[in-house]
Amino acid sequence: VQRWIDGWNAYWFPSTSTLALSICRIVVVAVHVVWFIPAFASLPEQIYLLEKNSDFVNPQLIISAISAAVPRAAFFTPDVFTVLHGATLIAGILALVGLFTRVSLLLLTLGTWILIAHKYSYGDQHHPEALLAIFLLLLACAPSGQRLSLDALIRRRVLSNGATGLPNRLETAMWPLRLTHVLLALTYFSTGMSKLIEGGLEWMNGYTLQSYTFQDAVNRKLELGLWLAQHHELAIALSIFTILFETFFFVSLLVPRIAPLFFVTGVFFHLGLFATGGHPFFPHIVLLLLLLFFLDPQWWRSRVNKYLGAYHPSWRRQVGLQRY
Amino acid sequence: MSWPFLLWTMYKDSRPPGPIQTRATRLMGVTSAGNPQVLTADIVGLPMPTIAKLYIKRMRAGDSLAAQQLFRRINAHSPDPFVEIRIETSMYRLTDSGVVLGENPVLTFRADSSHLN
Numbered sequence: 113v114q115r116w117i118d119g120w121n122a123y124w125f126p127s128t129s130t131l132a133l134s135i136c137r138i139v140v141v142a143v144h145v146v147w148f149i150p151a152f153a154s155l156p157e158q159i160y161l162l163e164k165n166s167d168f169v170n171p172q173l174i175i176s177a178i179s180a181a182v183p184r185a186a187f188f189t190p191d192v193f194t195v196l197h198g199a200t201l202i203a204g205i206l207a208l209v210g211l212f213t214r215v216s217l218l219l220l221t222l223g224t225w226i227l228i229a230h231k232y233s234y235g236d237q238h239h240p241e242a243l244l245a246i247f248l249l250l251l252a253c254a255p256s257g258q259r260l261s262l263d264a265l266i267r268r269r270v271l272s273n274g275a276t277g278l279p280n281r282l283e284t285a286m287w288p289l290r291l292t293h294v295l296l297a298l299t300y301f302s303t304g305m306s307k308l309i310e311g312g313l314e315w316m317n318g319y320t321l322q323s324y325t326f327q328d329a330v331n332r333k334l335e336l337g338l339w340l341a342q343h344h345e346l347a348i349a350l351s352i353f354t355i356l357f358e359t360f361f362f363v364s365l366l367v368p369r370i371a372p373l374f375f376v377t378g379v380f381f382h383l384g385l386f387a388t389g390g391h392p393f394f395p396h397i398v399l400l401l402l403l404l405f406f407l408d409p410q411w412w413r414s415r416v417n418k419y420l421g422a423y424h425p426s427w428r429r430q431v432g433l434q435r436y
Numbered sequence: 437m438s439w440p441f442l443l444w445t446m447y448k449d450s451r452p453p454g455p456i457q458t459r460a461t462r463l464m465g466v467t468s469a470g471n472p473q474v475l476t477a478d479i480v481g482l483p484m485p486t487i488a489k490l491y492i493k494r495m496r497a498g499d500s501l502a503a504q505q506l507f508r509r510i511n512a513h514s515p516d517p518f519v520e521i522r523i524e525t526s527m528y529r530l531t532d533s534g535v536v537l538g539e540n541p542v543l544t545f546r547a548d549s550s551h552l553n
């Protein structure tokens with residue numbers, strides 16, 4: 113039993129530099145505030161939904177919970193949502209610079225969840241922002257403000273002896289990335305298996321992908337999608353690739369050595385989906401890139417050593433890389 | 437399941453071999469002053485997929501009650517009320533020579549009319 117517990121702890125809680133998680137915080141929050149909130153939870157959209165509806169079509173759980181506690185007329189108004197939207201952006205800026213990092217991240221998460229859940233309470237629901245919204249919560253629960261933050265700067269100033277007062281390596285700085293990896297694997301497995309179970313092997317007959325792509329490309333005016341829809345053999349090949357990628361992404365959990373290949377493939381998979389079908393899974397691209405660079409920094413270090421260090425020993429010395 | 441904890445079952449159904457076609461729908465409104473206007477999500481106050489599900493699908497089946505419900509919704513805050521709603525449908529079909537476009541008859545609904553015009 114102890115071996116299992118040790119294995120569990122080694123997977124979720126290895127001693128890790130807190131720098132990677134801090135960089136993740138900055139990247140995710142910056143992209144979220146500048147791009148994703150305006151794109152996925154725009155204030156004008158929130159306001160017209162509030163102004164033109166006296167009830168929800170299909171309230172999400174968060175919205176039902178708020179409605180149960182607060183009368184609709186008191187909370188679901190353009191004025192309240194304008195304040196909520198502004199407060200969410202301010203919390204995002206504070207989280208970005210790392211001031212009251214955990215509280216700011218928690219408020220950013222809360223605001224984001226309410227805004228997006230509200231938008232999806234009118235009968236139309238989509239997936240692109242879901243995992244990133246969960247990742248924001250994970251950042252709030254982890255020491256993501258330990259480095260590269262005003263909190264860290266203030267701590268250093270208070271101590272005045274140059275020390276940060278907190279260690280640079282922690283056992284709690286890796287689990288958010290590991291959990292995000294697991295969640296990504298679950299979502300891809302879920303969508304891959306649903307195609308195999310509901311659609312069967314016929315899902316890979318080419319006609320299925322041609323039909324879906326054609327439908328999306330026509331309605332979203334996507335030239336590349338129209339082109340793809342007219343190439344049956346290519347549609348068969350991409351259908352097989354889609355099923356293989358989605359169903360077997362979980363292998364990256366079992367064989368960490370090849371995980372970066374899955375992450376790179378995932379980035380191009382989503383770029384392809386956007387170009388041909390208009391599916392804006394940019395939050396997934398951000399998460400995949402974070403995992404690519406920060407889930408296993410040793411992987412990159414060894415590649416740099418192997419491919420660059422061997423040919424440029426002087427450069428290796430300069431950046432302080434050692435052969436392992 | 438509720439956002440953000442969702443089932444991931446998008447695009448799960450397969451399509452049999454056969455014609456590949458799709459339709460693009462445009463919802464138009466004409467105001468009492470005679471101004472034609474595309475009825476977008478922000479004018480109706482609902483996302484387009486919801487508008488399609490709650491109104492367009494039923495109106496295509498000749499349900500004029502759905503049309504009257506839509507009139508009530510879009511005229512609730514409008515100083516220049518809509519008196520006519522048109523559903524314009526273009527059919528796109530893939531052929532060996534490329535994409536072929538065809539227009540379906542326009543469905544027209546008038547305010548306070550009990551039937552499809």
